[in-house]
Amino acid sequence: MRATKQPAKAGVYQFIVLPNTGIQICRGFPVTPDAQRSIDELFKAANRAAQEFESHEVVRLVREHVACNRELEASGWVACDTNEFVFWRMTRAGAEVHLDLVVDTRNGAGAQLGNKIPVQVGNGLFRRRTRLADIFVERHESARNEIGTLIMDFGNSGSSFVFSRNGAGPLQAHVVQPTNPFDPRYNERSETERNILKSNMIVLRVGPRTEEAPWIVLGKRSEELIRDHPLSTYLYAPKKYVRHWPDHLRAPEPTMKFRGILGQRDGLHPMLHFVRHTLDEMMQHVLASLANPHGTSDEPEFYPQVARLMCTYPLTWRESDRRLFQEMMEDVASRLLVHEDHVREQFKVELICSEPVAVAAFVLWETFFHFGTKNLALAASTLGNTKGTNELRMLVVDIGGGSTDIACVDIGWNVQQFDDSVDVTFKLLESMRFNRAGDRLSHLLAAALREHLALKYGLTESLDFRIESRNPAFTRGYKRLAVSRIAELAEHAKAALSSSDGTWTLEPADELDLLHCFEPLLDDTGNAGTPGNLEDRVRRGPRFSLDRATFQEWVEHDRQSLETNGEPGFMDIFFYLEELRQSLREKNRDPHLVVLSGRSTRLPFIRTMAARRLGLPPHRVRTLADILPDSLKLQGHENMDKLAVVCGAQRFRFGDHIRFSALADAPIFNRYIGTVRETPTGLKLNRVLIRPGDSCPRTIDVEVPPARDIRIGHAFREDGTAQVVANLSNHSHTKAHKVSLDVLDDYSIQMPSHEDVVCSEWVPGGNDIVVDNFHDTGRIDGEPDGFLRRIVLKNREAWHRDA
Amino acid sequence: MIPSDLVNTLNDIRAAYMEATGKLPEIASFRSLMGTSSTLPAAVREILAVMEHRHLKRPCDGRVTVAVIGSSGHGKTTILDEMFPGLSERGWLVTDVTDTTSQSLRIEYAPDGSPALEEVEVRSWDVEQIKELLHLPAVEEQNRNDNIRVSYLEDAVIVDGTEARFSDADLGQFRFPRRLRLQPFSEPFSVPAERSSERAFIRALTVKEQSSALSAGPVLKQGGETYDALQLRAVVKDVRLRDRFENIRRWSGRPDEEVARLTFVDTPGLAVQGSAKDEVLRHCLEKKSSQIALQLWKDDELDFIVHLVLCGRQSDFAELWKAIECECGPAELADLQDRMIVAVNGMNIYFTNRDLKKKYEDPETARREGDHFATTLLDNVLQKMSPRGRVRPARVCFLDSASIVETLTTGQYADAYQKYRPIMERWLEPGGVGHTTLKELDLLESFRDNVDPLCDPEDRGQGHLVRQLQQVVEEQGPALLLKKHLCKTGLLRGLEGLQEILSSYYDDEGRMTREATQQALGACLAFLDRNDLDGVERFARDHLDSRIEEIVPRRDPPDGWVQESFFALCDLIKENVLFHGEAAPDVQGSFARYFDGQARTWAQDWGYADAQLAPPDKGFANSADLVTHCLRLHARDVLYLLLVEERVAGVEQGDDDREQVDEVLRILEHARRRAAAACAEYGVGV
DSSP: OOOOOSOOOTTOOEEEEOTTSOEEEEEEEEOOOOTTSOHHHHHHHHHHHHHHTTTOHHHHHHHHHSSSOSSSEEOOOEESSTTSOEEEEEEEETTEEEEEEEEESSSGGGGSTTOEEEEEEOOGGGTOOEEEEEEEEOOGGGSOEEEEEEEEEOOSSEEEEEEEETTOOTTTOEEOOOOOTTOTTGGGOOHHHHHSEEOOEEEEEOOSOTTSOOEEEEHHHHHHHHHHOTTSOEESSGGGGOOOOOGGGOTTOOEEEEEOSBOEEEEEEEHHHHHHHHHHHHHHHHHHHHHSTTSOOSSOSOEEEEEEEEEEEOTTSOHHHHHHHHHHHHHHHHHHOOOOHHHHHHOEEEEEEEHHHHHHHHHHHHHHHHHOGGGHHHHHHHTTOOSOOSEEEEEEEEEOSSOEEEEEEEEEEEEETTTTEEEEEEEEEEEEEESOSHHHHHHHHHHHHHHHHHHHHOOOOOOOTTSOOSSTTSOHHHHHHHHHHHHHHHHHHHHHHHSSSOEEEOOHHHHHHHHHTTGGGSOTTSSSSOOSOHHHHHHHSOEEEEEHHHHHHHHHHOOOOTTTTTOOOTHHHHHHHHHHHHHHHHTTOOOSEEEEESGGGGSHHHHHHHHHHHTOOGGGEEEGGGSSOGGGOOTTGGGHHHHHHHHHHHHHHOOTTEEEEEOOOOSBOOSEEEEEEEETTEEEEEEEEEOTTOBSOEEEEEEEOTTOEEEEEEESSTTSOOEEEEEEEEOOSSOOEEEEEEEEETTEEEOOOOSSEEEEEOOTTOSOTTTTOHHHHOOTTBTTBTHHHHHHHTTHHHHEEOO | OOOHHHHHHHHHHHHHHHHHHHHGGGOHHHHHHHHHOSSHHHHHHHHHHGGGSTTTSSOOOOOEEEEEEEBTTSSHHHHHHHHOHHHHHHTOSOOSOSOBOOOEEEEEEOOTTOGGGGOOEEEEOOHHHHHHHHTSHHHHHHHHHTTOEEEEOSSOEEEEOTTOOOOHHHHHHOOSOSEEEEOOOSSOEEOOGGGTTOHHHHHHHHBOOOGGGOOOSEEEEETTEEEEHHHHHHHEEEEEEEEOOHHHHHHHOOOHHHHTTEEEEEOOOBSOOOOGGGGGGHHHHHTHHHHHHHHHHHTTOOSEEEEEEETTSOOOHHHHHHHHHHHHOGGGGTTTGGGEEEEEEOTTHHHHOHHHHHHHHOHHHHHHHOOHHIIIIIIIIITTSOTTSOOOOSEEEEEOOHHHHHHHHSSOHHHHHHHHHHHHHHHHSTTSTTHHHHHHTTOHHHHHHHHHHHHOTTTTTHHHHHHHHHHHHHHHHHHHHHIIIIITTSHHHHHHHHHHHHHTTBOTTSOBOHHHHHHHHHHHTTTSOTTOTHHHHHHIIIIIHHHHHHHSOOSSOOTTHHHHHHHHHHHHHHHHHHHHHOOOHHHHHHHHHHHHHHHHHHHHHTTSTTOOOOOTTTTOTTHHHHHHHHHHHHHHHHHHHHHHSOOOOOOOOOHHHHHHHHHHHHHHHHHHHHHHHHHHHTTOOO
């Protein structure tokens, strides 16, 4: 749409937006008074205008999804132009009318600098148009600019951001509360949900043209939409798909269709493209919410000039994955961020530290800050160093949604006497990653819920989206709904089990709600074979009621075995901790303190189990909530198990008088590394190729027979349990090959490309990027089939009980 | 320069430590403890590992190294050539080409006529250091881009460029094999006397010749391996030479034995660019210079640093500074400024460079752009040397080279400086251009002292640099040696650690105390199970937590309130343990004595004794909450430590054994006291 040539009516108000700041919303925008028209007339005119767009599909999308209050008396939505993405509606409260304005600042008119878009309404018979407001697309440099650093923790389940303007101290930087433009329930969201943006995404609208940015919904709202629109493209935990696929491994790279709730784009698209769209959208959310934090500002409060973008990363990522992510963020920044020349020159995307190191920095900074530089011995002793030395060994166990990162960090500090500042150094002593984490716990709960339905109602139909149902009426849509509902209930169960109650019961109403997802499988008698009224049947029992002890038993049975083909379960994290403890003890490097982070660590038995396996008393194993007394906790502390990463990264870089620096790892191996074989007691090393203390990197030769796979693994002890770190697969059926592998550290292996042998790095817990991510596939309990079912049935009587 | 007494003290402490650790295995009771304890062997292993430190493997000789560090093209070799004319004559300081190899020259003293003067030793990096160079991220990336494959073997690194993507023009210049094995020397290579002055040999080691003038054949053979010039460029770490120090001795005016304690290290230039002459090693050799300096630092071989910067050029030292911070942490660099001299080379440039001359000849330019010192010294050097802001070196010296001055002016050095002297003297006058900056940098007196030597053709400021260096060594050397040999080696920590270990099993006279303590602890803590550490939490929660709340004063706390609160906590714990333990009164007495002793140690180690927390009613509203938090955690720590206090069973002790322990304890205590006294005398914080 072109800028209007009509002169602006005197007194017409402007909603001023900046390009590339996402979907900008201004709720309650004042309508310019018009002496010639009454409020009623205006409102009627707005309603008439809206009728024209009743069936306009984009307007319908806006009506259903945009973050505006549905409770208000309001006209329908109007598009300023049918080809553009600028919308308005009129609301009436008492004797006043206001406008809700919505502008897409990435596409169309809202992205064109200097554009003035009239918001006007026609007048019945003669179509005289009344100008209600203007939307003006202003240059970024005209707004107040704040130069600063954006820090981002891109999480599997949730992401968080801190904007730290230049010169701001560690406490002045604030956690960004990303506003979600497509969330009609925006005013019901709690403070927690605002601080942490759920990372799930669903495509709301996509056009056929690649240059047009799709509308993506993130956050809690995306979960709700995924449930209701299973045929649209969506991703749970997009971070899992951040993976570098070298050219020779491109074939297995996952792809997806690109379909929105409205519209679609031709063909298949790599998953990574959707991760890019997610990151794009996140950045838009951040920019939009900094410029217009409450969706009510009629001008940008400021434009954040991001001079530096700092991101944390999980230990799970290989060097190539880290590089890929950095490039993706550079790409996002180049498209969305506007810089003055001198800022552009300095701009860089920096992967500042790993997530566990960020957590360690957070713990240390908070503690040192409150104790003060003169009391660091006291501070250190509360963190477990009872020797009075300037050092601390902190073991961070970060149990996220998709992966568990474990890092033992050796921390040293030195106080500069002349200014009381503290130089803190971090050195990674040990680290480990598992693709088993909070999702695994959800998966166990989901398997149990599934089993409950099977036992009680005979509902045994697979929910795998790829498998055609025996009953054609039980479509993929039903399956999607059922999986979403089960996932939601599993999350409720986890939350309840983490609370002081320690039990969770599937309420009859929830059970009934869940059953509705299986409607086609239930005959009108309420069961897939059993007569009786459905509600009665639900009430009659047996009931699903779970306590912590029962849940803990499940976790304890979830371990590596022949049945799992050597893949570890959640319990193997604790077995690993036990081995780690022995290894550290032999080196006289016992951790002083264990810090548990990640939401799953709210389950009390995680702490107990970690303490026992590490041979430590419970007070030396702390969640982030236990680090400081309540009166010293800062704003947002109730979510620190999630925010510690982003806040820690911010402290790591902008710690004021507490300066952090990470020292290079010692260039030696800490584990035995070799080929791996199955044994009845789990995976063991077969041929040891590298020993602890050997200098790294190291090139080793491995013989791979034809049509065989050879696994490379590591272990703390020569005869200890091994974890697989790489798999070599010889695709030739006739030729054996001797290949050279570069072992870079305890878990990073590289091999130059080879005509027949493919080397894939492996992460304990499985390399499949959808490990435990049944949301995207519907495959509950499929690794291997029935493994989790057998676990939960071991103590069935404890949770599947008569009412 | 370094007092002999100090060197003796360091060696005595080292010897005492060796003696004490050597005697321990001879003590029967200690052997038994080692056999039954689960933690002692690891702790003792760590103590014994201290002697593995390279600086403790042989006695301290009181030598200090002076590293000359500067960027490529800043005239470092020219200056050294004039400072060490003997080496120059032998051809080891190459000044006719700029494309030199990256290794350091260690120049040590040998008296006139000594056969040692002819000794030359070539040392290589070890395999880890070679790997580290090839494994640098930038090197790896460039090698990957060029398809140069690197294999890291146990004893060597293979660099294979046979499949590499090089331009045909480059390939046409290649003289060396494209697959190279980089293996360290099995031992230092002593250069045979007949080759130590052989021009071809020296140039093969020190210069990257044009391919047309190059021999790709073996240069030396060592440990059965032959090395060509390209391999040597990668593996050689340094060349050790001896020199008579004739100029150094003359300039310093000190006895020979003092000067003999200085070792000069000529390090390769910083900010070196890659060279196509390095063929398949081009990427790694580009980084070798800075890696050498970093390795010297990591090996603690950079005692004093002369940072040489050519007048008008910028310092590149920050690159090294950042690398050291990244490897060793910022604390490592805490005292670097005190041990550093900035040497501004090419004083003549102030008088020959038109732009610089304008700065002092036109006061308006100086006012607008800063005077010549503000530009050349403050902006270009002191503010560029460190990523953490302006550096304040121990000294700043200005010097020059006769050969350069005489080439530039086509006259005598003395004549040139006769003209420069009055200009320099004007800078020193109040109101003179440059005076303000010199004053601001506290360099007025120092520069005044520098003028005469600069104008002296026999000194050229180089002698002044040597004298300043001696002063700095005198001021900082003793503290440096103490830190280097006592602290950084871990010797002092080892001494104290060993004392601590022994004191937890023996009393001050060497008598075993463990058994009585163990019995008392076992009896009094019988209500806790050491295999069930959750019991600690339960006991603290049920019996201590509510009363801890009452311990901490919230209003008008007395001085020392934090420590008093801790002792009140200890009383509370003791009372509860005795109450629940129900041990016999004499056992309770033993427990109480042990506990009280421990409480005093804990108060010290856990920071209560020195706590400086503002009281809750005077400035820090939450300090009472913080102290309560500490007490809660420490209550659990006290119970935990008492509970897991190591149990060792059945260790008998005779009189001989007690005497042996007593002797070891005395040796350690004597050594520790001497160490503490030396540190106190020279202001070294421990």
